Structures are given as structure tokens and as C-alpha cells.
Amino acid sequence: MNACKSILEIPSFEVIGKRCLVKKFKPGEYLVCQGDTSSYLPLITKGVVRLDCAKNEKDVLIDYVVSGEACVVSFSHIQVKSKVIFTALALTEVEAFLLPVSDLIEIIKLYPDFSAFVLEQVSVNFYDALNRYVDLQTNDLEKRLQAYMEKYKNKLEINGLRLTHQQIASDLGVSREAVTRAFAKISTL
Structure with missing residues (x-):
């Protein structure tokens, strides 16, 4: 959007x-x-x-x-x-x-x-x-993470806020380790 x-x-x-x-x-x-x-x-x-x-x-x-x-x-x-x-x-x-x-x-x-x-x-x-509701029902963590990063990464960094794996995990309702694994999986695709 x-x-x-x-x-x-x-x-x-x-x-x-x-x-x-x-x-x-x-x-x-x-x-x-x-x-x-x-x-x-x-x-x-x-x-x-x-x-x-x-x-x-x-x-x-x-x-x-x-x-x-x-x-x-x-x-x-x-x-x-x-x-x-x-x-x-x-x-x-x-x-x-x-x-x-x-x-x-x-x-x-x-x-x-x-x-x-x-x-x-x-x-x-x-x-x-x-x-976001549909994504929660249908997408795996990697797709949700990609959608989250597309929506928030630039928006927040332009305004002086850098996202951490812990903050992303909290926002997505998963563990920090799961976010780290998902980033690793995305980078190998």
C-alpha cells in the first residue's frame, strides 16, 4: 500500500x-x-x-x-x-x-x-x-516477516528508529530466535 x-x-x-x-x-x-x-x-x-x-x-x-x-x-x-x-x-x-x-x-x-x-x-x-489478519491465518513466519519489513523498515528508520530482532519478534508475537531463523532462511532463498 x-x-x-x-x-x-x-x-x-x-x-x-x-x-x-x-x-x-x-x-x-x-x-x-x-x-x-x-x-x-x-x-x-x-x-x-x-x-x-x-x-x-x-x-x-x-x-x-x-x-x-x-x-x-x-x-x-x-x-x-x-x-x-x-x-x-x-x-x-x-x-x-x-x-x-x-x-x-x-x-x-x-x-x-x-x-x-x-x-x-x-x-x-x-x-x-x-x-495482517489474513496473513496471520494463511502465511508462514517468513512471509509475515517480509511483509512486516516492507511496511515498517524504511518508515521507522527514516524517523530515527532502528528495528532489532527482539523488537520484531515482539511485534510479530514470536521468539527472537524464530525471527533470526526466519531471516536466515529468507537470505538463503
Whole structure:
């Protein structure tokens, strides 16, 4: 799937940004905690954020959000007004424009370029989630690893985050040794 347009490229962002709370996060700080009420949509202008869901004492990767992207997983909580089922953790220095949920519908109506940005982000993320679900059901670890690397390697490295075998293993829900073996198997093909 192609990368989405950056929020920073949208003409209305300058106006929309004035309605946001701008906040900086250090590595290890949470933008959103599981169990919070969704009160804003994070628009990431700098850094890398890991989205995951803790279930049965295991963190499950949802996605990485990088500079220029919106944390669209937040949209899943806006209309249902439920507590969020994910965490958003800063992995690098992060700057986020926090768009209040109370302003979101009005902004979507007023700014078609922002509406198109949001729709594109939601569509791409939903498409990726469906593919990830199908991959889990049908592909072996080598294919899942290749798909993971295609999606995240450049995206994260460009934003200053280098993946380790341990991080990849955690994201894929397998052991570090299994990832190392899969990389070895892929390199011999």
C-alpha cells in the first residue's frame, strides 16, 4: 500500500493546528493510555509512536505512527465514546498536535482537504489491518516477516528508529530466535 499524504502537506493544517494543543513527548512517555477516554485525535508532526493493545499480559502491535500521520485508531473510539483499548507510546522525541474530539466533526465539514486526509489514513490502516489478519491465518513466519519489513523498515528508520530482532519478534508475537531463523532462511532463498 502506498504511503499517505503527510498532514504537514495539507493546506488547512495551519488553520487546524491553531485549534490543537501542541505537546511534546519524550521516549517512553504515553500519548494515550489504555482505559482512557478518547478526548483528542493525535496528529504526529515529529517522531515515532507505537500503538499496541495489552491483552492477557501480552502487548500486541497495532501500528507505528510517524511524522505526518494521524493516530487513526483513535477514530474507532470517537463515536462510540468508549474507553480506548490501546496505548500510544513515544519511541523517540515526539511532537503531536492534539485535535480535540469536540472540534473534529466541524473541522471535517469545513476543510475538505483534511477530510480527504482522514479518509485516506483510515482506509490505508483498515486495508493494512485486514491484510495482517489474513496473513496471520494463511502465511508462514517468513512471509509475515517480509511483509512486516516492507511496511515498517524504511518508515521507522527514516524517523530515527532502528528495528532489532527482539523488537520484531515482539511485534510479530514470536521468539527472537524464530525471527533470526526466519531471516536466515529468507537470505538463503
